[in-house]
Amino acid sequence: MSENKTTKAVGDSATAVKDRPLLEVEGLTKHFPIYGGFPFKRQVGAVQAVEGVTLDVFPGESLGLVGESGCGKSTTGRMLTRLLEPTGGTIKYEGRDITHANRRELAPIRSEIQMIFQDPYASLNPRQTVGKIISGPMEINDINPPGGREARVRELLETVGLNPEHYNRFPHEFSGGQRQRIGVARALALEPKLIIADEPVSALDVSIQAQVVNLLQELQRERGIAFVFIAHDLSIVRHFSQRVAVMYLGKLVEIADRDTLYSGPRHPYTHALLSAVPETDIDVQKRERIRLVGDVPSPIMPPSGCRFRTRCWKAQDKCATEEPPLVQLSGNKAGHLTACHFPEDPTIDVGARKEDVVMDPALRSLEKDAKKS
């Protein structure tokens, strides 16, 4: 098979490639040490949570990061915001290496990269008022917007669809969806260029998920904020992201623009993830159903070669001995990278799955509305 050795995951959709990348991530790695032994504790191993992740995030784009629970999505997100110190690799923000930048060095960009967390119950301080929570980042960064912080917070409350009069209320007075809106307002307070949204809707009621996704999408479009949208649910990422990266056991296995990924996945794992999304639209061509067997192996001792091989129906000897690089396979578009020795055939009829496959009826109706307008 002829391969073009492109190892950098670049976007090629019109939205993605406008400028140089906002964020350039190369070989990002995180190992959590495991200590044991008696009487003196020493390191006996490591959880290899993230291993050699390489990708770019462009200004204003939304990149979806998808994979099963425990594959290292949150750890990656936390390293990108520098809440976690990487074990290896580099992170560049607007060309500046911030991989090991200290607090002082990070200060000027702290406001530009924000995070929205999964659990809107745990991520808000129950003893602080909404006003205090949202103005927190402004206080920490000593930012005084024209008109004052309170006016800015009220404006932000309105932006995220909450009543500005709720300024003095406490988190427990709000529903899950409303709390996540407070989290979004807090992330917006410093007018970030990049938001890492870590499963921002998975803790919410299904009927509320669509509203919050819609809000984030509006913000992305109207304010040109770049998003890394972390999710285990491919249907939500498809709704929100122009490009999608798929992770398995700490590694990126495939990345492409969303239509390419959904209509012609090359990595068997992506194919399996897609076939797990229920097809509710009878117009959508039936895709072969694949059910993954076995558990995800331990990240403490991941399989040799291709990490997916123990669950892959296409695996051969080579998969155990040689790790497949993340490259542009022959037949793939620029920017579509796959890490597999025996990839799926490219879909012949690329238009076969143009329709979105959405699990949640609320999201489905939103998509239809968006298409009409």
Ligand SMILES: Nc1ncnc2c1ncn2[C@@H]1O[C@H](COP(=O)(O)OP(=O)(O)OP(=O)(O)O)[C@@H](O)[C@H]1O
């Ligand atoms: N502080 C830590 N110490 C040790 N291991 C950790 C730590 N944080 C995460 N891990 C491990 O690293 C691996 C990746 O975890 P991570 O939370 O990044 O995955 P995830 O894909 O975000 O999963 P989920 O969707 O369940 O949040 C898991 O095996 C997890 O147990």
